[in-house]
Amino acid sequence: MTADEIRAHIDPIRDRFAEERSLVLPALKFAQTEKGWLSGDDIAAVAEAVNLTTAYVESVASFYDRLYLRPTGTRVVSVCVTLSCMLRGSDELMAALCEAEGLGPHGGTAEDGAVTIQEAQCLGYCDRAPCVQVDAEETRGPLSPDDAASLLEELRAAPRPERLWR
Amino acid sequence: MPIANVVYRHREAGAPLTDAGAYERAGGWAGLKRALAEMQPDEVLYAFHRSGLRGRGGAGFPMGRKASFIPKDSALPAYVVCNADESEPGTFKDREIMEMNPFQLLEGILLAGYAVGAARGYIYIRGEYEHQARVLDAALAQAREGGFLGRGILGSSFDFDITLYRGAGAYICGEETGLLESLEGKRGQPRLKPPFPAVAGLYGAPTLINNVETLTSLPPIVDRGPDWYASMGTEKSTGTKVFSISGHVLRPGNYEIVLHETTLRELVYDHAGGFRPGRDFKAAWVGGSSVNVVGPEALDTPLDYESLAAAGTSLGSAGCIVMDDSGSMVHATLRLAHFYRHESCGKCTPCREGTLWLERILRRIADGEGRMEDLDLIDQVAGRIGGRVLCALADTGILPVVSAIHRFRDEFVAAIEEGGAPRPEPMMEVAAHG
Numbered sequence: 001m002t003a004d005e006i007r008a009h010i011d012p013i014r015d016r017f018a019e020e021r022s023l024v025l026p027a028l029k030f031a032q033t034e035k036g037w038l039s040g041d042d043i044a045a046v047a048e049a050v051n052l053t054t055a056y057v058e059s060v061a062s063f064y065d066r067l068y069l070r071p072t073g074t075r076v077v078s079v080c081v082t083l084s085c086m087l088r089g090s091d092e093l094m095a096a097l098c099e100a101e102g103l104g105p106h107g108g109t110a111e112d113g114a115v116t117i118q119e120a121q122c123l124g125y126c127d128r129a130p131c132v133q134v135d136a137e138e139t140r141g142p143l144s145p146d147d148a149a150s151l152l153e154e155l156r157a158a159p160r161p162e163r164l165w166r
Numbered sequence: 167m168p169i170a171n172v173v174y175r176h177r178e179a180g181a182p183l184t185d186a187g188a189y190e191r192a193g194g195w196a197g198l199k200r201a202l203a204e205m206q207p208d209e210v211l212y213a214f215h216r217s218g219l220r221g222r223g224g225a226g227f228p229m230g231r232k233a234s235f236i237p238k239d240s241a242l243p244a245y246v247v248c249n250a251d252e253s254e255p256g257t258f259k260d261r262e263i264m265e266m267n268p269f270q271l272l273e274g275i276l277l278a279g280y281a282v283g284a285a286r287g288y289i290y291i292r293g294e295y296e297h298q299a300r301v302l303d304a305a306l307a308q309a310r311e312g313g314f315l316g317r318g319i320l321g322s323s324f325d326f327d328i329t330l331y332r333g334a335g336a337y338i339c340g341e342e343t344g345l346l347e348s349l350e351g352k353r354g355q356p357r358l359k360p361p362f363p364a365v366a367g368l369y370g371a372p373t374l375i376n377n378v379e380t381l382t383s384l385p386p387i388v389d390r391g392p393d394w395y396a397s398m399g400t401e402k403s404t405g406t407k408v409f410s411i412s413g414h415v416l417r418p419g420n421y422e423i424v425l426h427e428t429t430l431r432e433l434v435y436d437h438a439g440g441f442r443p444g445r446d447f448k449a450a451w452v453g454g455s456s457v458n459v460v461g462p463e464a465l466d467t468p469l470d471y472e473s474l475a476a477a478g479t480s481l482g483s484a485g486c487i488v489m490d491d492s493g494s495m496v497h498a499t500l501r502l503a504h505f506y507r508h509e510s511c512g513k514c515t516p517c518r519e520g521t522l523w524l525e526r527i528l529r530r531i532a533d534g535e536g537r538m539e540d541l542d543l544i545d546q547v548a549g550r551i552g553g554r555v556l557c558a559l560a561d562t563g564i565l566p567v568v569s570a571i572h573r574f575r576d577e578f579v580a581a582i583e584e585g586g587a588p589r590p591e592p593m594m595e596v597a598a599h600g
Contacts, residue, residue, distance in 0.1 A: 021350060029334060063336065064335050083489075083505075084255065087590055091592070122505070123294050124295065126255075126412030136293055
């Protein structure tokens with residue numbers, strides 16, 4: 001993404017913050033919506049848009065789980081594995097999702113690049129455990145291991161969202 | 167044990183209150199209208215204080231006292247920050263407020279802002295709550311349109327606006343100074359305190375930070391009066407509290423109850439429906455995961471701050487995780503140790519290294535490779551974390567580990583002697599939720 005596109009997104013909220021630095025997270029989150037992850041060029045564009053150094057912006061980006069500095073699948077499926085979900089079968093669900101994609105037990109990106117499966121810490125949907133989140137936009141649950149294949153099929157069949165909010 | 171609807175006004179209304187008109191028809195904005203028309207800021211502050219309301223995010227600090235720490239003569243403008251980074255395991259109470267009753271939260275932030283003399287508020291919401299953030303965005307737009315935000319609110323001289331700020335995946339940003347760092351565009355690593363945020367918070371200015379549920383409690387307190395609020399519960403545990411309950415119970419969900427009126431047993435068996443056939447209660451992390459775990463001996467404890475403290479645990483965020491007797495505590499404890507290791511921000515060495523070691527030791531016990539001296543080793547490692555770190559993540563993150571190896575010692579000993587432990591049986595057959 002270009003610095004101009006990022007500026008167009010953050011300029012309307014510039015006056016909400018006493019310090020320009022606060023714009024770095026909104027800028028990073030928006031820059032990520034194009035590809036679903038942040039390349040070195042994206043980091044540089046964010047740095048230019050918020051008047052910070054590239055090294056600083058990268059240090060911030062590397063702190064947060066939902067900012068990706070390496071390529072991901074088109075859709076990222078986060079499987080909550082914290083205690084409430086574990087007691088409701090999250091490990092079995094995670095295993096079914098990974099097995100369906102031919103991935104190891106801790107997930108990864110499918111060969112065709114359509115999905116990334118990853119473990120997540122408590123997503124705040126413990127009443128619908130075990131739950132998964134697709135990107136940041138949609139949280140589903142409770143799901144059983146039998147639902148794994150249809151979820152993956154559905155994500156592959158769905159059109160790619162215009163913006164990937166992770 | 168009856169249910170109350172103070173912060174869950176939408177349940178009383180029987181429908182989501184995501185439309186400004188619907189909120190008003192359900193009695194919304196009455197607190198703000200009363201404050202702006204009839205009360206000085208100090209009177210509003212005094213109402214917070216008299217209500218006895220304690221912070222609902224986990225620490226339980228008296229809200230009115232916290233608000234009174236904001237200096238009146240600061241050269242810098244004061245801020246109100248709403249902590250909507252709900253990430254404590256087992257806690258999903260604020261999610262429902264933001265999804266279903268967002269205007270009451272906005273009204274609460276406005277009341278807090280009026281009381282402490284702030285002109286700007288922020289809601290810091292965890293990045294994973296994107297849906298809830300969109301509900302709040304829509305509510306903020308409606309509130310602005312209706313004259314509840316901006317300049318000269320409801321014809322008064324009070325100016326206030328609220329900005330929603332999305333996090334990007336970090337439990338530590340629920341710690342108030344980690345949150346402020348993140349909101350300032352930095353890595354979300356906690357600050358050394360003092361100074362506390364009330365004196366030097368966001369951008370170094372006086373800042374009142376409160377949890378979503380705390381702020382959402384304010385409109386009824388101002389509207390119906392602090393004495394009404396304080397008449398519920400006990401002297402030190404006033405008002406209502408939402409308990410999120412999850413895990414091995416038949417009806418996981420949110421239950422807003424008057425403090426002290428309900429016991430843990432009633433929450434687990436009556437509200438949450440108890441257990442599947444052939445299973446019964448083994449353990450509960452009543453206040454979220456960052457607390458001492460308790461066994462059946464705690465079932466008759468009334469749910470309030472002082473009774474839970476007397477029972478050796480704490481009310482915390484009231485995210486009550488319940489486990490039945492189908493498996494060993496070893497695996498559950500390991501899972502929580504993994505959580506704290508994963509979420510440690512890395513700033514303080516005792517936490518960064520210590521949480522790693524706690525997970526590693528517990529993993530070998532769970533894998534059947536534990537040694538009897540590991541139990542003492544856990545105590546030693548935990549003892550070198552507690553009190554030696556900047557924030558509560560590890561100070562309280564060691565509690566579920568240390569309490570488990572003492573309260574359920576026989577299960578850890580058995581896992582070491584017998585080369586492993588049975589995993590809790592996941593409850594996959596029941597999809598009901600409350």
